[in-house]
Amino acid sequence: MRGTGEQVAEVVRLEGARVLAVLVRHLGDWSLAEEAVQEAALAALQTWPERGVPDEPRAWLTVTARRKAIDLLRRERARGDKERASVALAALSRPEPPEGDEEEAVDDDLLRLVFTCCHPSLAPEARLALTLKTLCQLTVAEVAEALLTTETAMARRLTRTKHKIAAARIPYRTPGAAELPERLTSVCSVVHAMYTAGHAPHGGELVVATDLCAEAVRLARQLVRLMPGEAGPAAVLALLLLTEARRPARVDAVGDPVLLADQDRSRWDARLVAEGTALLSTSLRRSDGIADPFQLQAAVALEHDRAPSYAGTDWTEVVRLYDLLVSVAPSAPARLARGVAVAERDGPEAGLRAVADLPADVRVRGVRSELLARCGRYGEALAALEPRPGDVLTEPERRFRDARRRTWTEQVRSGGT
CATH class of the missing domain: 1.10.8 (Helicase, Ruva Protein; domain 3)
Incomplete structure (x- = not known):
């Protein structure tokens, strides 16, 4: 075809x-x-x-x-x-290709190479960047977007990593079973980042890169089968499934994005929600109830999945979970998501205060614009949504923002602030 x-x-x-x-x-x-x-x-x-x-x-x-x-x-x-x-x-x-050694623990070629990339001699950030670039076939710009840095800084990091590999003669071989646990956290991060790259693509025509998401879910399932007694793989797979369950409702008939508040919840995949819920419970039991970042994110996804409606979401619990996430794994995306939840619980002005000191990248400005518009501050919302050099959006996202600008421009013309 x-x-x-x-x-x-x-x-x-x-x-x-x-x-x-x-x-x-x-x-x-x-x-x-x-x-x-x-x-x-x-x-x-x-x-x-x-x-x-x-x-x-x-x-x-x-x-x-x-x-x-x-x-x-x-x-x-x-x-x-x-x-x-x-x-x-x-x-x-x-x-x-030759058959693997009898002692070889990983029998999936792609998962094997993820473990190989996550060599303990490399810094965690370097492992993640290298794997996203090579195994996920992301561009340098896409890797930079996924890891919240600039394209120039990411290009330098990748170059330094490859030089270190060559200078230190780090072997690219399949790790044995005894070596897997020390690489597990990095491997879980790679699989999650791979899904994120598909769930929120960097540019292009699609709201969701479904094949990349499906491959990340497949690798997460393989990881659970490989290490069935570990909490981490179960948590990552739970997070992916609880997020993937909402995918059928994320785009409309013409391929444009549908906000969570407007999604038809009858289209969500109840089977994936049930499987993800069970996996999260299993993971929490294995960690004695002490949640790691993947478990906390999965718990947030579960709160959304089981809410009867957007308005009926337990936003107090969502904020509590994000507070925990920010305390154990602080990041700009977590703080941005927390700000959205605060806005739903306490109002848009509170949400604006929660995201006030975040870097003004394209995603943060999008959230700020929505919150400003909810406050009736349409002129400021338009200014926040103004494109800047370096902004990269998918075409559906660009159309969505253009529609928002037209609506808010009309509000300003009709007497709004």
């Missing part, structure tokens, strides 16, 4: 990550695998929009990436790096 550029890019992003995981395992050479997959992805982006996405896109990308790797290695051998080229070419001559 033929596809739009956006659809093709999404297929390439998802399948490219899986191909990278297979090639790294096959070659044992991260840089070579990444370069080969990047060239294969570029070839797909150039040809698929016209010729159509192949019936087996992963197979197409795998074959193309292997050919690109062979070309790269032949060029290296011609330049004199014969030992590396010979070893890698020998690996590529095998028809299929």
Whole structure:
């Protein structure tokens, strides 16, 4: 089938990550695998929009990436790096990747590479950034958005991380079972960040990148199966499912976003809510009721899922949960979400005070504009929503904001402040 550029890019992003995981395992050479997959992805982006996405896109990308790797290695051998080229070419001559060792604990290629990326010698932020960039196939700008930093700072961080890997000779190998626990927190963070990148994409045409969300849920399920007695994986999967349950109502018939207050709750997936609720209870029992950040976020999601209506949400409990979250894992997104909950409990002026000192990025300004409009301060709401250099929104978000600006402009013209 033929596809739009956006659809093709999404297929390439998802399948490219899986191909990278297979090639790294096959070659044992991260840089070579990444370069080969990047060239294969570029070839797909150039040809698929016209010729159509192949019936087996992963197979197409795998074959193309292997050919690109062979070309790269032949060029290296011609330049004199014969030992590396010979070893890698020998690996590529095998028809299929080698089977894992008997002691190998992780049998999913993509999850295996997530664990591999989360090497304890790397700083937690570096592990997360590297994995989002390579395995989730996010751009530097998308990784920066996910981790709340600038594109320039993120580019520097990724460069430093790769230099450290090379200088320290950090091995890209599958960790053994005994090594998994020390990497678990980072792996949970990566899976959650992967879902977040799909749930709130950085630019593009879609409100939700459903394939990326589905892949994150799949990895979370694999993680629970791999480590069934751990609280963390159960909490992450609970959070993802309790959030995913609302996805069917998040967009309207033309693909534009629907605010939580306006969603048709009959479209929420009750099966996912029930599964997520059970997982959260299991996770809390395993941690003796002492909640970690994923459990707290899952508890917030559950409060929304079980509320009979938006107005009927227990906002006092939601604020309490966000207070706990901010105390154990302070972050701008958590404080922003807390501000929204405070506004629902105590009114928009209280919400404005709660978010007053947050960095004025595009998301924060969007929330402030809504709260200002609720206070009848339409001129200030328009000023807060004014686009700035560096703002990146999806097209549906842009249309939503344009509609808000038209409405508030009319309010100002009709005598509003």
